[in-house]
Amino acid sequence: MAAEVGEFIAVMREVFPEVVVGDTEPLAGASAPASYTGWLETFRRVNGYDLAFLHVDVDWGRPTWADAVKTIEDFGRRFGVPVGIIYTGNLQDASDEAWLSIAGERVRLHTFSGSTSDSDVLVFAPFEPVRGIRLLRIETTLSPSWVAWREIEVIAAE
Numbered sequence: 001m002a003a004e005v006g007e008f009i010a011v012m013r014e015v016f017p018e019v020v021v022g023d024t025e026p027l028a029g030a031s032a033p034a035s036y037t038g039w040l041e042t043f044r045r046v047n048g049y050d051l052a053f054l055h056v057d058v059d060w061g062r063p064t065w066a067d068a069v070k071t072i073e074d075f076g077r078r079f080g081v082p083v084g085i086i087y088t089g090n091l092q093d094a095s096d097e098a099w100l101s102i103a104g105e106r107v108r109l110h111t112f113s114g115s116t117s118d119s120d121v122l123v124f125a126p127f128e129p130v131r132g133i134r135l136l137r138i139e140t141t142l143s144p145s146w147v148a149w150r151e152i153e154v155i156a157a158e
Contacts, residue, residue: 002039006047022053024086028062033071040081050081057086060106 009021025036036054044050054076058065069085076083087106089099112122 002043002046005043009047020052022051022055022081024055024057026057026059027065027068027072028057028059031068033068033075036072037075037079040076040079044079050079053082053084055084055086057088060088060090 005023009019012019012021023039025039027036036056040051040054054072056069056072058069062068069083073083087103089102093099093102112124
């Protein structure tokens with residue numbers, strides 16, 4: 001399969017020399033992270049170069065999806081192939097709004113809950129740096145008055 005994909009990429013590059021080609025694979029059923037990491041290794045060995053990316057289409061009903069994706073992402077980082085997740089809602093969602101809401105919840109990194117007082121400091125410090133963030137959203141869901149944010153500090157990963 002890796003040879004056939006490599007041949008297809010070669011044909012595409014004859015017409016579109018700057019084309020970027022990666023792969024999207026479903027993380028479903030009994031599939032294990034080794035299938036995906038093995039695919040990236042096989043593609044490199046057969047073709048002499050890497051896929052530009054691997055996007056994982058997650059089966060959200062799979063109880064261990066987060067651990068599996070983390071294993072694949074960690075491998076991709078070490079191997080030099082960016083790994084991304086396709087965030088979706090559920091097929092049975094009753095409306096587009098419900099679908100988008102569920103997809104958005106799956107992207108959320110952290111939620112603070114509870115009450116705060118003036119001068120309280122809220123800190124979210126993940127165990128590992130979170131990379132690739134393009135948007136930071138801070139939303140206050142309940143407040144007796146205007147929120148006065150004195151300082152918001154985002155420290156980039158080195």
